[in-house]
Amino acid sequence: MHATNAFTLGLTGGIGSGKTTIANMFAELGASLVDTDLIAHELTAANGIAIEPIQNEFGAEFIQPDGAMDRAKMRECVFADPAKKLQLENILHPLIRQETNRAAKNVNGAYTIFVVPLLVESSNWRQKVTRILVVDCQEETQISRVMARNRLSQEQVLAIMRAQVSREQRLEAADDIIFNEGDLTQIHEQVIKLHSQYLQLAKSSLINLEEND
Known part of the structure; x- marks a missing residue:
């Protein structure tokens, strides 16, 4: 993935985990977003x-x-x-x-976030990003959120979840985790803290690139 930023973040999570809300918080702080789900919607x-x-x-x-x-x-x-x-x-x-x-x-932006719902399922995204941030929540929370948002039955939501990797597999792939059960104040604090870390990593990556030129 040839972003103009040396440091890139892959943001992922199961359906209904709140990826978009959290990605937008990072964008408000100055990160650039490339949302593959949004791109898929535009294509179709x-x-x-x-x-x-x-x-x-x-x-x-x-x-x-x-x-x-x-x-x-x-x-x-x-x-x-x-x-x-x-x-x-x-x-x-x-x-x-x-x-x-x-x-x-x-x-x-200061660095690029690729929002990829099936990042862990993909064989090549791990090599394309510097770090992986997983947005996590209880499976019961996922089900209720998606049923309310998409007007799907519980069985339909469970079928979508079964087509994705398990919560455990996703957490195992994570470099960073934000647990999202709906407390936006607490989540925003986590985003600010991680954003600060990512800015430092982006700065270090840029220095390394310049030194190697």
């Missing part, structure tokens, strides 16, 4: 560059009248059929990488 929105290949591969019934991908229909399809899931990934993943690289070249 009306006029998104993934729409034509998705329609060609899956059929017009997976495209809504407004031209966006029918996310609910696609979710049902790929969770029921691993081959279909692979087909969708083969369309989306190269485009996500392309757009992520493009975004990373245009950052101007």
Whole structure:
């Protein structure tokens, strides 16, 4: 990943953990965000560059009248059929990488945070970032948040969680952890502390780069 910053952070967490809220706190302090989930949404929105290949591969019934991908229909399809899931990934993943690289070249913050929901599941992200920050919460909290936010059933949420790595695997991969059970004041204090550390690491990385030039 060729961000203009030497120090890069991979921010991840299970569905409903609060990744976006915490990423935005870092952005307010001066970090640059590259959100792969947001990029995926843009690719599958009306006029998104993934729409034509998705329609060609899956059929017009997976495209809504407004031209966006029918996310609910696609979710049902790929969770029921691993081959279909692979087909969708083969369309989306190269485009996500392309757009992520493009975004990373245009950052101007003190350091870059890549927000990657499936960072631990991916075989190559570990090598692309300097550190991994995991946003963690109780699984019961994840379920209730996603049911309320996305209007999904408990079984649907559990199916999504089962498709992700376990909470234990995610925590094992972490260099840093923020536990998010909803106390935003406490979380903000943790963000400020980590941001200070990341600024120092970014500064050290930049000095090392300049010395090696």
